[in-house]
Each structure stands twice: as C-alpha cells, then as structure tokens.
Amino acid sequence: MLPFNRFRDEQGRGVDTVLGPEMRSTGEVMGIDDVFGTAYAKSQAAAYGTLPVKGRAFVSVANVDKRLMIFPVKRLADLGFEIWATRGTGEVLRRNGVRATIVRKHSDGTGPGGEPDIVSQILDGQVDLIVNTPFGSPGQSGPRLDGYEIRTAAVRRGIPCVTTIQGLAAAVQGIEAITRGEVDVRSLQEHAKALRAGLAASTGPAGPGPRDEVAGADGQRGIPGGASPRASTSASPTTADPDDG
Secondary structure, three states: OEEOOOOEOOOOOEOOOOOOOOOOOOOEEOOOOOOHHHHHHHHHHHHOOOOOOOOEEEEEOOHHHHHHHHHHHHHHHHOOOEEEEOHHHHHHHHHOOOOOEEOEOHHHOOOOOOOOEHHHHHHOOOOOEEEEOOOOOOOOOOHHHHHHHHHHHHHHHOOOEEOOHHHHHHHHHHHHHHHOOOOOOOOHHHHHHHHHHHHHHHHOOOOOOHHHOEEOOOOOEEOOOOOOOOOOOOOOOOOOOOOOO
C-alpha cells in the first residue's frame, strides 16, 4: 500500500516522501495481483499515474545499495530506458556494463558551462522515473539534502520515485508486465475465487474437520489415530542500514 500523491506542506510546497513519524498523506491506495511487481504497478498507477515504459531513469543510491541496484537498473536499460546517475552510482553502473550519463548533484550547483543540476532537470520534466535511496545522517548538509531535494522535486512534478531497492525490483517487474499487456482488472470476488482454487490445489483433498476429531491414545484431541494438530510459523527478518557513501 502506498500513499496518495498528496505530499504538500501548508504552503503547497512538496515534502519528502521518505517515511517518518508524522502523517503527511490523505490516504492510501492498494494494488492486488498474483505477482507482486504487477500489484506494485497498479498501486503506482493509483498514486502517481502509470509507471513509464520508456524515457529517462535517474538513479542515485546509498553505498549499501550500489551492488543490489545493478541488475534491476541493467534491466531498465535493456527495456530501452536512458540511465542518468550521480557520479558514484554512475561509476558502479559503468564498471558493470551499464551505460550511464553522469549528471550534477543538487549540491554541485550549475556547472561552469551552464550545465544544470539534477533537481533543475527533474523540475524541467526531463526525467521519467527516479530511484533514490536515502543515505547520510540527518545532520549532514550534503548527500542527505541532495536526496531530500530530489524527492521533493519528484513530488512537485508527479514523477514516480522509488526509495528502496526492493521497490526498484518491483517497479521493473511492473514495467515488464505493462509492456507485455499483463496488467488487468479483476473484482475482489474473482481474486477470492482464484485464491481458493489455488489453496485447494496445493492442499489436496480436505482432511477431517473439527467435528471429525477423536481422542488419541494420549487423551488429546486430534485427527483419527491420535496425532494432535500441528502449527508451524516462520519469520523473515529484514534490516535497514542507511549509508552516507
């Protein structure tokens, strides 16, 4: 679920889309599909507009994310996107065979030859997709501020802005689904019917219900034969490690 595109302060200026302790949105949207990437594409369509399938993608990520961003960004390039990147991110991409145009950071300002910084280019409508993972400590005025300006510019222009590598991977899957024409609309009843059919196929014939339980040799109630019901749980921890590189 993603917030509506309503990130504005009282004066109507854009604010940072990175999650924080305060409420900055008027609601949420949700995309449902069998494939996570397609569901992500649907949610983006409701929040920002349909994910772009061509154009320019700007990428600037924290050091901790640089290795993981290579494959999805390469896939964007394979799909026909022109890749723009800040210097550190762009050098990693180039070393791994991804053609990337280096652009100036916001903190670099305008170049000696009048080259604009990336925030100016975003506001001018020259970027179609933004990938920017937060990095740097809150007290820094360099990388942290650059990311803030990039994300608020994305809000002002209504450009899809991805702030995690997991979101980037989902966005790429969603763009692929859009290009293949696989993003469809189904009712909640149709989703529920498909889910029940999938569960029935995976579990096989139904076992004894609660009324069919009998007491086993140990006196515990369970399935015929004395085996007691079992439950299994699993956890999949996640971690976040922002970097100021």
